[in-house]
Amino acid sequence: MSLIPIRSGSQLGGEAERSDAARNRELLLKAARELIEECGADGLTMDRLAERAGVGKGTVFRRFGSRAGLMMTLLSDSEAEFQGRFMFGPPPLGPGAPPLERLVAFGAERIAYVLEYGELARAADSSAYNRFDVPAAVLWHRHIEMLLRAAGVTADPWLMAMSLSSTLDPERLLYAVRVHHVSPERLAESWRELVTSLVRCPGGGDHQAEERPGGGG
Amino acid sequence: MSLIPIRSGSQLGGEAERSDAARNRELLLKAARELIEECGADGLTMDRLAERAGVGKGTVFRRFGSRAGLMMTLLSDSEAEFQGRFMFGPPPLGPGAPPLERLVAFGAERIAYVLEYGELARAADSSAYNRFDVPAAVLWHRHIEMLLRAAGVTADPWLMAMSLSSTLDPERLLYAVRVHHVSPERLAESWRELVTSLVRCPGGGDHQAEERPGGGG
DNA sequence: ATGCTAAACGGACTGCGGTCCGATTCTTAT
DNA sequence: ATAAGAATCGGACCGCAGTCCGTTTAGCAT
Numbered sequence: 047m048s049l050i051p052i053r054s055g056s057q058l059g060g061e062a063e064r065s066d067a068a069r070n071r072e073l074l075l076k077a078a079r080e081l082i083e084e085c086g087a088d089g090l091t092m093d094r095l096a097e098r099a100g101v102g103k104g105t106v107f108r109r110f111g112s113r114a115g116l117m118m119t120l121l122s123d124s125e126a127e128f129q130g131r132f133m134f135g136p137p138p139l140g141p142g143a144p145p146l147e148r149l150v151a152f153g154a155e156r157i158a159y160v161l162e163y164g165e166l167a168r169a170a171d172s173s174a175y176n177r178f179d180v181p182a183a184v185l186w187h188r189h190i191e192m193l194l195r196a197a198g199v200t201a202d203p204w205l206m207a208m209s210l211s212s213t214l215d216p217e218r219l220l221y222a223v224r225v226h227h228v229s230p231e232r233l234a235e236s237w238r239e240l241v242t243s244l245v246r247c248p249g250g251g252d253h254q255a256e257e258r259p260g261g262g263g
Numbered sequence: 264m265s266l267i268p269i270r271s272g273s274q275l276g277g278e279a280e281r282s283d284a285a286r287n288r289e290l291l292l293k294a295a296r297e298l299i300e301e302c303g304a305d306g307l308t309m310d311r312l313a314e315r316a317g318v319g320k321g322t323v324f325r326r327f328g329s330r331a332g333l334m335m336t337l338l339s340d341s342e343a344e345f346q347g348r349f350m351f352g353p354p355p356l357g358p359g360a361p362p363l364e365r366l367v368a369f370g371a372e373r374i375a376y377v378l379e380y381g382e383l384a385r386a387a388d389s390s391a392y393n394r395f396d397v398p399a400a401v402l403w404h405r406h407i408e409m410l411l412r413a414a415g416v417t418a419d420p421w422l423m424a425m426s427l428s429s430t431l432d433p434e435r436l437l438y439a440v441r442v443h444h445v446s447p448e449r450l451a452e453s454w455r456e457l458v459t460s461l462v463r464c465p466g467g468g469d470h471q472a473e474e475r476p477g478g479g480g
Numbered sequence: 481a482t483g484c485t486a487a488a489c490g491g492a493c494t495g496c497g498g499t500c501c502g503a504t505t506c507t508t509a510t
Numbered sequence: 511a512t513a514a515g516a517a518t519c520g521g522a523c524c525g526c527a528g529t530c531c532g533t534t535t536a537g538c539a540t
Contacts, residue, residue: 481540482539483538483539483540484537484538484539485538486535486536486537486538487534487535487536487537488533488535488536489532489533489535490533490534491530492529492531493528493529493530493531494527494528494529494530495527495528495529496525496526496527497526498523498524498525498526499522499523499525500522500523500524501520501522501523502519502520503518503519504517504518504519504520505517505518505519506515506516506517506518507514507515507516507517508513508514509512509513509514509515510511510513510514
């Protein structure tokens with residue numbers, strides 16, 4: 047049932063897990079949820095978490111690698127559920143619907159997801175350079191890219207998928223909603239218009255010549 | 264000649280500047296440039312900068328507000344020059360060319376800019392929540408929005424401009440180039456295709472009804 | 481020159497994410 | 511039961527961005 051190693055729940059690479067490690071992991075997750083309940087995701091610090099869980103700070107980082115890793119672990123259940131829906135679930139999000147409709151649905155669902163988990167989703171975006179290399183992010187990217195190809199978009203699907211992904215960045219989404227009071231519906235509608243334009247117009251192909259000599263990777 | 268208060272060079276709101284303040288500002292900027300030369304933008308820390316300039320740490324923060332503010336100040340000359348070109352310069356970047364061509368040129372120039380200043384441009388993007396409220400960012404946003412409107416794009420130009428801006432985020436641009444070895448030309452070409460699609464197709468207008476009767480602007 | 485005041489100064493301090501490594505505890509073989 | 515060994519534990523430690531507030535100094539009026 048495990049779809050993609052979102053973060054595998056706990057251990058980073060190993061197989062077996064020592065009993066004390068398992069106990070501490072549960073302690074930590076429980077404490078983290080409590081803290082978020084009380085102080086919000088932004089109010090959760092690694093020190094506080096360690097103290098609340100009654101473990102050392104080193105233990106926290108060994109478990110989750112980083113603050114962002116912890117947040118991802120906390121989101122892993124809902125994230126897995128989301129992945130399941132857009133990969134295997136019913137149309138229009140899942141397979142069966144035309145690519146464009148799936149794209150539209152994907153954006154709408156992702157927007158709803160980000161808005162639901164707000165602070166958490168934002169905190170799960172590590173501020174590090176490898177933010178886009180996290181398994182879930184590359185999965186979304188690949189999914190969008192696949193749908194673009196299926197929809198007949200010829201124009202550099204990898205980069206187009208990157209542009210579309212950037213539109214769904216939690217940071218910007220939350221900024222639009224919280225600071226500029228943009229409604230979720232308006233966000234979804236704008237996304238629909240964006241992907242529709244992209245799919246309907248084959249990338250401004252008639253530029254002038256498109257003399258792409260080799261056309262290599 | 265000052266176009267837009269990018270960061271006004273130094274003082275945040277006041278008018279007159281005391282002589283010691285001016286002297287320290289110059290000292291700091293000089294030291295910052297030296298440090299970046301030696302250690303790269305990522306190697307510049309506020310402590311080191313204060314020490315190198317021979318001033319206290321408080322002075323650094325009073326001058327620039329934050330690390331990102333310092334980076335913006337360091338970029339302000341080239342930023343002002345860029346602003347001057349896309350607002351008042353010759354076509355196709357400046358006024359005179361058709362909106363679509365200006366959009367294409369804007370993206371290409373911005374990509375080149377980000378790639379040229381690399382680390383610095385990235386560091387100037389404060390990690391804070393108000394990242395998008397910085398004067399330069401809202402100017403770019405407004406510029407894109409204006410061009411979209413001029414090009415006849417009806418679909419929520421504000422949000423479309425946000426999506427397009429996100430595509431030009433230094434973080435992602437540098438990620439594509441440095442990690443995935445995407446060439447600058449490919450980035451610019453992808454941008455061209457993106458905006459061309461947007462402008463050519465009026466936002467998936469025939470969705471199902473889209474009876475937007477008035478179509479105000 | 482001198483005194484006054486508002487502004488600038490500077491460095492100790494805080495809170496944070498993240499690391500390190502000696503001490504501890506679980507597991508397994510005997 | 512026990513000893514060896516590996517994995518885990520935990521908190522002192524680091525470097526960093528950013529803040530605070532007592533001290534100094536520039537600019538001006540006299």
